[in-house]
Amino acid sequence: MKKIITTTDAPAPIGPYNQAVLSGNTLYTSGQIAIDPNTGELVLDSIQTETKQVMQNLKAVLKAANMTFENVIKTSIFISNMDDFVAINEIYGSYFNDSTAPARETVQVACLPKNVNVEISMIAVK
Template sequence: MKTIITTKNAPAPIGPYNQAVLTGNTLYTSGQIAINPISGKLVTEDIAIETKQVMENLKAVLGAAKMTFENVIKSSIFISDMNNFTEINRIYGEYFDNETAPARETVEVANLPKFVNVEISMIAVK
């Protein structure tokens, strides 16, 4: 059994997927990119601002499932340029306590949806 999680505080899906799916106590988020949910516009003028928008979108999705970043057990980060890693990692790290941070991989890819610079998905458990 699965429960679809949606919120207007994160960008609406642009294809045949949902913002997140809850099954049992486990939440699987779709990858979030830096779309401002209010304006619908991409926020890509600076990698720090872009990463912050991605994390705020994920925060909204987690909140819709009554979870926080404390519930996250795994993150997947996809970036278009490994030269942005340090700044992405810095912003990402502001949302976690180092002692309880989730497992994670960071992968450089050729392209991302809408040609953004970073996309992040998460798995969280209640």
């Protein structure tokens, strides 16, 4: 059985998908980009503010499923420029405890939705 997770505290989907799906005790989030859910505008001031908005969007989705970053077991980070890795990693890492941080991969891609610089998805377990 799957349960669709939605919240107005994260951007509405821009395609035929949901913000997250809960299957049993496992939550699968869709990739989040730096859209401010209050304005619908992209937050692209810097890679740091962009990454922070992505993480805040993911935090809202996790909260809607009654979870936190402590529940996250796997993340996928897609970036348009590997030169931004250090800055993205610094912001991303501030949301996790180093000793319980999830597994992850970081992949450079040619292009992301709306030409953003970073997109992150997560898997979390209660």
